Amino acid sequence: MVRLGTGMGWRPEIADDIERLPGIDWVEVVAENVCPGHLPDGLRRLRERGTTVVPHGVSLGLGGAERPDASRLAALAERAEALGSPLVTEHIAFVRAGGPRTASPVAEAGHLLPVPRTRDALDVLCENVRIAQESLPVPLALENIAALITWPDEELTEGQFLAELVERTGVRLLIDVANLHTNRVNRGEDPAAALDALPTSAIAYVHVAGGIERDGVWHDSHAHPVTRPVLDVLAELCARTAPPGVLLERDDNFPAASELAAELDAIRAVTAKAAVRVSGAVGVSSTAGISVAVGSPGAIGISGAAEAREGSKARGVLVAGGSDAVEGARGRIALAQASLLSSLVAGAPAPEGFDRRRLGVQSRALAAKRADVVGKVAPELPRILGSGYRPAFLDYALDRPMTGGYRRDALAFAEHLLADERPEDPAARRQLTQWWRERSGPAPVRPGPAARLARAARLALLGR
Numbered sequence: 001m002v003r004l005g006t007g008m009g010w011r012p013e014i015a016d017d018i019e020r021l022p023g024i025d026w027v028e029v030v031a032e033n034v035c036p037g038h039l040p041d042g043l044r045r046l047r048e049r050g051t052t053v054v055p056h057g058v059s060l061g062l063g064g065a066e067r068p069d070a071s072r073l074a075a076l077a078e079r080a081e082a083l084g085s086p087l088v089t090e091h092i093a094f095v096r097a098g099g100p101r102t103a104s105p106v107a108e109a110g111h112l113l114p115v116p117r118t119r120d121a122l123d124v125l126c127e128n129v130r131i132a133q134e135s136l137p138v139p140l141a142l143e144n145i146a147a148l149i150t151w152p153d154e155e156l157t158e159g160q161f162l163a164e165l166v167e168r169t170g171v172r173l174l175i176d177v178a179n180l181h182t183n184r185v186n187r188g189e190d191p192a193a194a195l196d197a198l199p200t201s202a203i204a205y206v207h208v209a210g211g212i213e214r215d216g217v218w219h220d221s222h223a224h225p226v227t228r229p230v231l232d233v234l235a236e237l238c239a240r241t242a243p244p245g246v247l248l249e250r251d252d253n254f255p256a257a258s259e260l261a262a263e264l265d266a267i268r269a270v271t272a273k274a275a276v277r278v279s280g281a282v283g284v285s286s287t288a289g290i291s292v293a294v295g296s297p298g299a300i301g302i303s304g305a306a307e308a309r310e311g312s313k314a315r316g317v318l319v320a321g322g323s324d325a326v327e328g329a330r331g332r333i334a335l336a337q338a339s340l341l342s343s344l345v346a347g348a349p350a351p352e353g354f355d356r357r358r359l360g361v362q363s364r365a366l367a368a369k370r371a372d373v374v375g376k377v378a379p380e381l382p383r384i385l386g387s388g389y390r391p392a393f394l395d396y397a398l399d400r401p402m403t404g405g406y407r408r409d410a411l412a413f414a415e416h417l418l419a420d421e422r423p424e425d426p427a428a429r430r431q432l433t434q435w436w437r438e439r440s441g442p443a444p445v446r447p448g449p450a451a452r453l454a455r456a457a458r459l460a461l462l463g464r
Contacts, residue, residue, distance in 0.1 A: 002086045004052060004205055004245025006268055008260070011250065015042030017257040023264065024051070028089070028247055031055035031075070036082030047083065054205075055079040057090040062128045062142070063115035064094035065101060065334035073135040080138050087139045087204055089174045090132070092125065092165075097341040101334035107341055107401035110370050110409075116151035116336065117161045120329035122168075127326055129169045141172035141204035144194075146182035146220035148362040152353025158189060159197025166202045173198065175243075176207035177233040178220060185218035186358075191233045195240055205245035208234055208267055217361055222251035226263050231270055238274030246271050252372075347399035367397040370409065378410035384431045385423060392417065411440055 005025030008018050018024060019042060027046060034043065034055070047053055057076050060068055080088045093112035098104040115121045133140055144162065156164070162173060175198070180191035208231070210224035226248070237243065246267055250260070342348035344363045350356045371393040375382045382389040396416050402409045414436040423429050 002244060006264060006271070007245055007247035008264070009247060009249040009251070010043060010046070010053070011254070012040055012042070013254050014250070014260070015040065017260060018042070019045060021257060021261055021264070023268070026052035026054065026245065028054045028056045031057040031079050031088070032059055034079060036078055052086065053083040054085050055083060055088050057088065058112065059095060060090050060132065061093065061095040062090055062132060063092050063121065063125050064096060065124060065330045065337055066099065068128050068132050070135070073132060077136050080136065085138060087141055087172070088136055089141045089143060089204070091143045091145050093145045094337050097334065097337040099334070101331055102338040104338055105403060107345060107403060108405070109341055109345065109366060110373065110402050110406070111366050112145045113341070114145060114147040114149065114151065117154040117156040117158065119155055120332050122156070122161060122164060123326050123329045124333050126165060126168045129165070129171050133169070133171070139172055139204070141174045143174040143176050143207065144179050146176070146179040148186055148217060148365065149354065149358045150187050157193065157197065158183070159194040162194075163197050163199055166199050172204040173202045174205055174207060175203055175237060176209070177237060178207065178209040178211060178226070178230045181230045181233050182211060182218045182220045185213065192236050195237055200241035203241060203243055205247060206234065206237065206243045207247055207249055209249040219365070222249050223253040225255075225259070226266065231266060234267070234270050238271055242274040243271065341401070345397070345401040367394050370397050370402060370406075373406050374410045374413065377406045380435050381410060381414065384428055384435065388423060392422070411436065
């Protein structure tokens with residue numbers, strides 16, 4: 001098992017800080033945010049000096065009712081190979097629902113949503129994981145997610161669900177201790193009980209992140225400092241095993257480098273105790289500068305992807321295509337997830353058994369995240385609309401689910417406003433019209449003299 005050490009989630013806003021911070025052994029990058037042939041300069045420099053980079057996917061939706069999309073799997077595999085990564089990671093979540101199984105359009109959540117801890121969901125997830133393992137060149141690790149809502153009639157605890165997933169597929173685990181804390185506050189679940197049930201030898205690495213509590217609900221924001229309760233959960237994990245790697249995540253509201261360094265030091269202080277305790281129990285050798293734990297049962301090394309796939313077959317994981325039983329489970333999960341997502345993003349009634357107040361909190365959180373991401377993907381929209389951007393977008397998002405990613409969402413939002421003859425200010429409406437026209441054609445209009453000439457020609461042809 002590769003010993004990663006202490007890492008940091010790589011984000012362009014803090015790329016310079018990450019290069020300068022001492023003791024950063026590795027970084028994790030959101031897989032969908034990098035292009036293998038055009039790496040950002042900061043990430044390229046880290047790779048050149050030997051820093052390990054792990055791609056972390058957010059869009060596979062392995063907990064969804066459908067089989068993993070082959071193109072998304074291919075893209076994740078391409079990034080793993082281009083970055084020379086020892087493993088790739090994703091989430092135990094669903095991110096979209098609908099389609100032929102439900103006779104409804106596919107809708108995107110724009111966020112990671114929890115799967116029900118049921119036998120049906122576990123059967124579907126295990127088959128999806130096996131398909132993903134077959135397609136990836138390196139081992140796969142899956143992350144437990146934070147949730148605001150609880151599915152009714154669950155059959156397994158989180159620890160039982162994760163343990164059986166590992167047993168049936170051989171997949172590794174990315175344990176997010178901040179998410180365990182979130183689920184303690186929001187769902188009354190004991191992190192220690194979940195950790196007690198986990199096969200600790202399957203842990204690939206650990207996430208630590210900050211959040212904030214509002215009105216009795218914990219929001220896993222990744223935009224606030226790491227709290228002592230989260231570090232306490234990390235200590236609980238380290239009391240059971242020495243994790244191969246621990247990584248600090250920060251996605252927004254980035255602090256000064258000194259604050260990041262202090263958080264990393266606090267994490268090291270917790271993990272150092274575990275390292276000292278187990279150093280005599282587990283032999284450690286070093287090969288080519290990479291520390292490798294020896295004697296850990298079930299450990300998967302850099303070249304262990306094939307072994308993981310063979311192991312999953314030996315444990316009886318279903319083959320591609322699945323049995324009638326798994327197909328039936330897919331149908332039931334599809335209906336349940338489509339019903340929940342329609343309630344959250346399309347204004348449909350709450351499914352039976354769910355806490356309606358919590359669904360409202362989750363729905364507002366999803367809309368707020370859409371507004372934030374669209375504002376970053378299309379920064380011209382907040383500039384054109386000013387203070388009216390956010391309320392207008394939240395109103396738009398109430399019953400209009402995202403169906404084609406955030407860029408398409410930005411265009412659809414602009415179309416919605418223009419169809420409603422908004423914004424009321426004529427100058428702002430002209431700017432929004434021009435912005436929409438430049439991006440809704442066959443190819444985007446790029447800045448520069450040639451682009452301005454092409455834009456002027458288009459507007460002349462359109463009679464504007």
